[in-house]
Amino acid sequence: MLTLRKYTIKIVKTFHKKRNFLIPQYLLGGISMFVMFGMLYYLSFLIEETYKIDGFFKGATFLFPLGAMTITSYWTGKRLKTNREELNGLLFLGNILMIGCFFVLVWFHSFSFLLFFITLAFGSMGFILPSINTAVTSSVPDSERGFVVSLYGTCRFLGVALGPVVFERWMDEPQTVFIYSVLILFASFLFFVFSNRKEFFSLFKSFRLGQR
Template identity: 30%
Template sequence: MENYEQAKDTVSRWCIVSMASIPLVMTLGNSMLIPVLPILERKVGITSFQSSMIITSYSVAAVFLIPVAGYLSDRFGRKMVILPSLILALIGGLIAGFASWKLSDPYTWIIIGRILQGIGAAGAMPIILPLVGDLYKDDDEKTSSCLGIIETSNTFGKVLSPILGSVFAAFIWFLPFFSIAIFSLVSIVLIFFFVKVPKEKDDPLKMKEFLRNTKSTFKEEGPWLFTIFLNGIFVMLVLFSILFFLSENLEKAHDIKGIKKGFVLAIPLLLLCIASFISGRNIKGNLATMKKIMIVSIIILSISTGFVGITSDMLILLLVVTSFVGISIGILLPVLDAIITENTKKEERGTISSFYSSARFIGVAAGPPIMSLVMNDYLNLSFITASGIGLILLLIVIKHIKVENIEN
């Protein structure tokens, strides 16, 4: 718990736990449903593509509203945006769960509940990144360390998700929806009591000034910012495509179902979580080191992704390949978080980090439906294409992530 010791002089342990609860809860709110999708298809009578929209509807809502939440958090305060957003996520979980329990044709109401959850996610999860920056001000090392904890909480949620989702669904198939509401309530209580946001000395920017400054930031810093955004889209697209594919493949090709499937799905995600924790502890705000880590991670991610389809019928090899995917993504995510948070002005941090979070949700939204459309006829081609895109992204990183330009 060295990271906690590094932070204790400015931020309490419970404050860090409270902030880390948000990515954990929001990740559970989405990823926990992935192993349950085949069950939903049978219980609700929907297609694979329709079940993928249960994930996508959550993410699409977040994509469009995250930048708005970022501005509001810069304008009115982080906590004033986070708490109402968590309440919306709670209500969305109740709607989806109640519809599944009581209605004979619940699909439309499930989607409505998921959209509300997505709106809640838009106002909660992305705001944590600038909040960490606010709490630690100009201490890049402590910021990186705390962001590592936050991203590890996110990835730990991904580890727990398939297990909890499978366990809950084994009792009652729609229980995962209700559990999301309960987890949101816990996070609301933690944030309300333990997160103390620093008081602002300066008046928040007016809309016109804010828009002018944001436009100027993208004009001056655009190349490296958009490079980070593209990385965020790509890694989440690959991750959620693979998770959706594995959930279907483990049942159809390997006859692994229920709680056992949840534990198998958790293997690459556990390695992702461990890699994220180690990465967050060791980057220490050093941009030159972070660029090297990005390059190595993208190379490993691109190569391993190309073999996912090829090994789809060989369970052990498939888990080895997807574990390499998980490790590379786990290393990369804290680096992306830190570069964004540490290298943007405080008054614009909420908005810029929100655009980055929105980019990540684009990948989450696109992954499952794309995979549902291509996995029957174009499985190998799709993963090889993704591998090629990763290598192109590598060239963009080498060209546009320039240490001297970003740090100045």
């Protein structure tokens, strides 16, 4: 049986060895939750204060984005394996779609556009979050998984906690909400791609060969 000291040393060595893989995953998961809960807070404020929708109809509005995320998460979880190419492919697809949705909303943010593209963006998160969960849990042996997954959970909950607080400061100007969302999502995704550039290069290479 491992002592606490030996277990701590083992965890530190594992994290140091896997840091280039785990840190971008943590950041991507935390930023996704940050944007998701910040956007839910913004949408709740907008529906109630601007469009004067309350009660049942306000709750029904959230059915679209959250329902889209639930459906895509279920689909992703059912077909997902620990194959790194598949994980990276779904992460790439989800992030590109989500960044694209918020980029469109910078220019067009009427209520109909807002609801449609936020629904699409939340659906994209259904590709991202299960993929990160699988990647993180399968990256280390069972004996070290508890600490690694707990740290990932901490990053996610930080995103959940900070999202509404930060988005509240941006809500005076709707365009600002989407500009900052695009910049944050793009920066975290760029960091993730750069950290896994060899794997993404192999993914694009196999994709191009598959088209021929």
